Amino acid sequence: QKEVEQDPGPLSVPEGAIVSLNCTYSNSAFQYFMWYRQYSRKGPELLMYTYSSGNKEDGRFTAQVDKSSKYISLFIRDSQPSDSATYLCAMSAIGGATNKLIFGTGTLLAVQP
Amino acid sequence: DSGVTQTPKHLITATGQRVTLRCSPRSGDLSVYWYQQSLDQGLQFLIQYYNGEERAKGNILERFSAQQFPDLHSELNLSSLELGDSALYFCASSVTTGNLYGYTFGSGTRLTVV
Numbered sequence: 001q002k003e004v005e006q007d008p009g010p011l012s013v014p015e016g017a018i019v020s021l022n023c024t025y026s027n028s029a030f031q032y033f034m035w036y037r038q039y040s041r042k043g044p045e046l047l048m049y050t051y052s053s054g055n056k057e058d059g060r061f062t063a064q065v066d067k068s069s070k071y072i073s074l075f076i077r078d079s080q081p082s083d084s085a086t087y088l089c090a091m092s093a094i095g096g097a098t099n100k101l102i103f104g105t106g107t108l109l110a111v112q113p
Numbered sequence: 114d115s116g117v118t119q120t121p122k123h124l125i126t127a128t129g130q131r132v133t134l135r136c137s138p139r140s141g142d143l144s145v146y147w148y149q150q151s152l153d154q155g156l157q158f159l160i161q162y163y164n165g166e167e168r169a170k171g172n173i174l175e176r177f178s179a180q181q182f183p184d185l186h187s188e189l190n191l192s193s194l195e196l197g198d199s200a201l202y203f204c205a206s207s208v209t210t211g212n213l214y215g216y217t218f219g220s221g222t223r224l225t226v227v
Contacts (some may be wrong), residue, residue, distance in 0.1 A: 043221050046216075088156065100157070100158045106155055
Protein backbone atom coordinates (compact mmCIF):
# COMPACT_ATOMS: atom_id res chain seq x y z
CA GLN A 1 0.00 0.00 0.00
CA LYS A 2 1.32 3.44 -0.91
CA GLU A 3 1.84 5.96 1.86
CA VAL A 4 -0.20 8.53 -0.07
CA GLU A 5 -3.17 7.70 -2.29
CA GLN A 6 -4.65 10.08 -4.82
CA ASP A 7 -7.32 9.51 -7.46
CA PRO A 8 -5.56 10.02 -10.81
CA GLY A 9 -8.70 11.24 -12.56
CA PRO A 10 -8.97 12.67 -15.14
CA LEU A 11 -11.49 15.10 -13.76
CA SER A 12 -13.35 17.28 -16.25
CA VAL A 13 -15.52 20.18 -15.07
CA PRO A 14 -17.17 23.21 -16.71
CA GLU A 15 -15.77 26.66 -16.14
CA GLY A 16 -17.04 28.16 -12.90
CA ALA A 17 -17.52 24.83 -11.14
CA ILE A 18 -16.23 24.02 -7.66
CA VAL A 19 -13.51 21.39 -7.80
CA SER A 20 -12.67 19.02 -4.96
CA LEU A 21 -9.37 17.16 -5.00
CA ASN A 22 -8.46 14.66 -2.30
CA CYS A 23 -5.69 12.53 -0.89
CA THR A 24 -5.56 9.93 1.84
CA TYR A 25 -2.46 8.84 3.69
CA SER A 26 -1.39 6.12 6.07
CA ASN A 27 1.58 7.59 7.97
CA SER A 28 0.33 9.30 11.13
CA ALA A 29 3.71 11.07 11.46
CA PHE A 30 2.89 13.42 8.58
CA GLN A 31 2.44 16.95 9.89
CA TYR A 32 3.05 19.19 6.88
CA PHE A 33 0.74 19.05 3.90
CA MET A 34 1.15 20.69 0.54
CA TRP A 35 -0.55 20.96 -2.81
CA TYR A 36 1.47 21.39 -5.96
CA ARG A 37 0.22 22.29 -9.42
CA GLN A 38 2.00 20.90 -12.46
CA TYR A 39 1.34 22.14 -15.96
CA SER A 40 2.20 19.91 -18.90
CA ARG A 41 5.96 19.67 -19.50
CA LYS A 42 6.71 21.82 -16.44
CA GLY A 43 7.96 21.16 -12.95
CA PRO A 44 5.54 21.14 -9.99
CA GLU A 45 4.96 24.52 -8.34
CA LEU A 46 3.87 24.98 -4.74
CA LEU A 47 0.25 26.10 -4.50
CA MET A 48 -0.60 25.83 -0.82
CA TYR A 49 0.71 24.39 2.40
CA THR A 50 -0.82 23.69 5.79
CA TYR A 51 0.48 22.47 9.10
CA SER A 52 -1.42 19.84 11.09
CA SER A 53 -5.21 19.94 10.94
CA GLY A 54 -7.45 22.77 9.85
CA ASN A 55 -8.28 24.96 6.87
CA LYS A 56 -6.31 27.49 4.91
CA GLU A 57 -7.71 29.79 2.25
CA ASP A 58 -5.87 31.67 -0.48
CA GLY A 59 -8.05 33.39 -3.05
CA ARG A 60 -10.07 30.77 -4.90
CA PHE A 61 -8.18 27.91 -3.23
CA THR A 62 -8.93 26.28 0.13
CA ALA A 63 -6.87 23.48 1.65
CA GLN A 64 -8.29 21.26 4.39
CA VAL A 65 -6.55 18.72 6.56
CA ASP A 66 -8.33 16.14 8.70
CA LYS A 67 -5.63 14.26 10.57
CA SER A 68 -8.10 12.07 12.43
CA SER A 69 -9.24 10.65 9.10
CA LYS A 70 -5.84 10.96 7.42
CA TYR A 71 -7.52 12.89 4.62
CA ILE A 72 -6.63 16.15 2.90
CA SER A 73 -8.54 18.17 0.34
CA LEU A 74 -8.05 21.06 -2.03
CA PHE A 75 -11.07 23.05 -3.17
CA ILE A 76 -11.00 25.35 -6.16
CA ARG A 77 -13.87 27.82 -6.46
CA ASP A 78 -14.96 29.45 -9.72
CA SER A 79 -12.62 27.19 -11.67
CA GLN A 80 -10.99 28.64 -14.78
CA PRO A 81 -9.54 26.99 -17.90
CA SER A 82 -6.12 28.18 -16.68
CA ASP A 83 -6.57 25.86 -13.68
CA SER A 84 -6.28 22.87 -16.03
CA ALA A 85 -3.24 20.99 -14.76
CA THR A 86 -2.20 18.03 -12.67
CA TYR A 87 -2.58 18.60 -8.93
CA LEU A 88 -0.27 16.71 -6.61
CA CYS A 89 -0.63 16.42 -2.88
CA ALA A 90 2.56 16.10 -0.86
CA MET A 91 3.32 15.62 2.79
CA SER A 92 6.20 15.44 5.19
CA ALA A 93 6.85 14.26 8.73
CA ILE A 94 8.15 16.56 11.41
CA GLY A 95 11.76 16.41 12.53
CA GLY A 96 14.69 14.44 11.18
CA ALA A 97 17.65 15.53 9.14
CA THR A 98 15.71 15.61 5.96
CA ASN A 99 12.39 16.93 4.85
CA LYS A 100 11.74 14.69 1.89
CA LEU A 101 8.27 15.08 0.54
CA ILE A 102 6.08 12.09 -0.24
CA PHE A 103 3.83 12.79 -3.20
CA GLY A 104 0.53 11.42 -4.42
CA THR A 105 0.38 10.32 -8.04
CA GLY A 106 -1.53 13.46 -9.03
CA THR A 107 -5.03 14.23 -10.33
CA LEU A 108 -5.38 15.54 -13.87
CA LEU A 109 -7.94 18.36 -13.97
CA ALA A 110 -9.47 19.79 -17.13
CA VAL A 111 -11.68 22.89 -16.89
CA GLN A 112 -13.79 23.24 -20.00
CA PRO A 113 -14.60 26.80 -21.20
CA ASP B 114 11.42 30.65 -14.35
CA SER B 115 11.65 28.94 -10.94
CA GLY B 116 15.36 29.63 -10.55
CA VAL B 117 16.25 25.93 -10.57
CA THR B 118 17.99 25.04 -13.84
CA GLN B 119 18.10 21.54 -15.25
CA THR B 120 19.98 20.39 -18.33
CA PRO B 121 19.45 18.85 -20.74
CA LYS B 122 15.68 19.20 -21.20
CA HIS B 123 15.44 16.10 -23.32
CA LEU B 124 17.68 13.07 -23.64
CA ILE B 125 17.29 10.02 -25.85
CA THR B 126 19.71 7.17 -25.38
CA ALA B 127 20.01 3.44 -25.88
CA THR B 128 19.75 0.67 -23.32
CA GLY B 129 22.98 -0.06 -21.52
CA GLN B 130 24.25 3.49 -21.86
CA ARG B 131 25.16 6.01 -19.16
CA VAL B 132 23.89 9.59 -18.88
CA THR B 133 24.44 12.55 -16.58
CA LEU B 134 21.71 14.98 -15.61
CA ARG B 135 22.68 18.36 -14.24
CA CYS B 136 20.94 20.68 -11.80
CA SER B 137 21.78 24.19 -10.62
CA PRO B 138 19.79 25.11 -7.51
CA ARG B 139 18.10 28.44 -6.89
CA SER B 140 20.51 31.09 -5.67
CA GLY B 141 21.00 30.74 -1.92
CA ASP B 142 19.56 27.23 -1.68
CA LEU B 143 21.83 24.64 -0.11
CA SER B 144 19.67 21.52 -0.42
CA VAL B 145 19.13 19.65 -3.66
CA TYR B 146 16.63 16.84 -4.14
CA TRP B 147 16.23 14.49 -7.07
CA TYR B 148 12.88 12.98 -8.00
CA GLN B 149 11.80 10.57 -10.71
CA GLN B 150 8.34 10.94 -12.21
CA SER B 151 6.76 8.15 -14.22
CA LEU B 152 3.15 7.75 -15.29
CA ASP B 153 2.34 4.87 -12.98
CA GLN B 154 4.47 5.76 -9.95
CA GLY B 155 4.15 9.52 -9.71
CA LEU B 156 6.96 11.52 -8.13
CA GLN B 157 9.42 9.24 -6.36
CA PHE B 158 12.13 10.65 -4.10
CA LEU B 159 15.60 9.49 -5.12
CA ILE B 160 18.19 11.35 -3.06
CA GLN B 161 18.94 14.57 -1.18
CA TYR B 162 22.15 16.54 -0.76
CA TYR B 163 22.78 19.39 1.60
CA ASN B 164 25.82 21.60 1.14
CA GLY B 165 27.76 18.84 -0.57
CA GLU B 166 26.81 15.99 1.71
CA GLU B 167 24.31 13.22 1.13
CA ARG B 168 21.41 13.59 3.59
CA ALA B 169 18.79 11.07 2.59
CA LYS B 170 18.23 8.26 0.15
CA GLY B 171 14.94 7.11 -1.23
CA ASN B 172 14.13 4.55 -3.88
CA ILE B 173 17.35 5.08 -5.80
CA LEU B 174 18.71 2.13 -7.75
CA GLU B 175 22.32 1.04 -7.32
CA ARG B 176 22.85 1.88 -11.01
CA PHE B 177 22.10 5.51 -10.14
CA SER B 178 24.37 7.85 -8.24
CA ALA B 179 24.51 11.55 -7.51
CA GLN B 180 26.78 14.18 -6.07
CA GLN B 181 26.70 17.84 -5.14
CA PHE B 182 29.72 19.96 -5.97
CA PRO B 183 31.30 22.86 -4.02
CA ASP B 184 29.44 25.37 -6.20
CA LEU B 185 26.25 23.54 -5.08
CA HIS B 186 25.23 22.25 -8.50
CA SER B 187 24.33 18.59 -8.54
CA GLU B 188 24.60 15.78 -11.03
CA LEU B 189 22.58 12.59 -11.24
CA ASN B 190 24.35 9.74 -13.03
CA LEU B 191 22.30 6.93 -14.50
CA SER B 192 24.14 3.88 -15.83
CA SER B 193 23.31 0.56 -17.50
CA LEU B 194 20.09 2.17 -18.60
CA GLU B 195 16.98 0.07 -19.06
CA LEU B 196 13.73 0.83 -20.87
CA GLY B 197 12.02 1.22 -17.50
CA ASP B 198 14.29 4.13 -16.62
CA SER B 199 12.45 6.29 -19.14
CA ALA B 200 10.86 9.04 -17.06
CA LEU B 201 10.97 12.69 -16.11
CA TYR B 202 13.73 13.49 -13.67
CA PHE B 203 13.22 16.56 -11.52
CA CYS B 204 15.61 18.44 -9.35
CA ALA B 205 14.34 20.66 -6.53
CA SER B 206 16.09 22.93 -4.08
CA SER B 207 15.44 24.55 -0.73
CA VAL B 208 17.29 26.93 1.56
CA THR B 209 17.96 24.48 4.36
CA THR B 210 17.56 20.84 5.06
CA GLY B 211 14.88 21.63 7.58
CA ASN B 212 12.52 23.49 5.27
CA LEU B 213 9.28 21.59 5.67
CA TYR B 214 7.13 23.91 3.59
CA GLY B 215 8.00 22.53 0.21
CA TYR B 216 10.68 23.37 -2.22
CA THR B 217 11.24 24.76 -5.72
CA PHE B 218 11.34 22.43 -8.69
CA GLY B 219 13.14 22.78 -11.99
CA SER B 220 11.46 22.01 -15.31
CA GLY B 221 12.88 18.52 -15.46
CA THR B 222 14.85 16.34 -17.85
CA ARG B 223 12.82 13.97 -19.99
CA LEU B 224 14.82 10.77 -20.45
CA THR B 225 13.83 8.30 -23.12
CA VAL B 226 15.66 4.98 -23.27
CA VAL B 227 15.22 3.10 -26.54
